[in-house]
Amino acid sequence: MKIIPRLEIIRRLNDIYTLIPPVSCRQCHQCCKPIMWFEPEEINIRFFLKEHNLSYITWSDKEFLSHDMRCPYLDEDGCRIYPVRPIVCRFQGVVSDLYCPFQSELLLTDVQVKQIMNQLNELTRAIGGINDVYATRKTINNSSL
Numbered sequence: 001m002k003i004i005p006r007l008e009i010i011r012r013l014n015d016i017y018t019l020i021p022p023v024s025c026r027q028c029h030q031c032c033k034p035i036m037w038f039e040p041e042e043i044n045i046r047f048f049l050k051e052h053n054l055s056y057i058t059w060s061d062k063e064f065l066s067h068d069m070r071c072p073y074l075d076e077d078g079c080r081i082y083p084v085r086p087i088v089c090r091f092q093g094v095v096s097d098l099y100c101p102f103q104s105e106l107l108l109t110d111v112q113v114k115q116i117m118n119q120l121n122e123l124t125r126a127i128g129g130i131n132d133v134y135a136t137r138k139t140i141n142n143s144s145l
Contacts, residue, residue, distance in 0.1 A: 004127055006043055013040045016087075016119050021107040023093045023100070027078060031093075031100065032071040034064065034136050037086035038120060039129020048084040059136065071136050087120060 004012075037045070049056055057072040073081045079089075093100030094107040108116075124130050 006047060009040050009123070009127060010044050010047065012123050013044055013120075016116060016123070017090060019112075019116050019119075020087070020090045021094055023103050023107070025093075026102045028102065029070070029074055029078075031089070031098070032074045032079065033069050035071055035086055035088050036133050036135045037088065038124050038134070039127055039132050040120070040123050041084075041086045042129075042132070042134045043127075044084045045081055045086070048081060054080060057136070064136075073136070087116075 046056060048054075059067070059072050063072075071079070073079055079085060088098070091108075091113070092098045093103035095113050096106055096110070121130070
């Protein structure tokens, strides 16, 4: 397997993100619940956190419940990882499965979503992270499920 440098992973991930149309987010944070992300996004998030001297956060089930199941990266100022938010956050309001009460028009078809996810999966496979899924609650390794 070819080793891909971190900055190349981040560049390729950003190229994928540009395929997702931006929405006018009202910062209501209704969608900021437990989220999952993939290995390239984990690399991107950890790099961002380190660059900005922010802590990596995972909460236990008890902590999640005590915080109304919201994302631990959400604070009174908004999302602390917004520039590197995972694809699930970027899809919010632009795909049929991730409804936003303030976004009335879906901007991506199921075919487009599949094409975008195929590119993310291709990058994930290229770096050997296909069995790993990360979450704001705990790290999940699919090979152990």
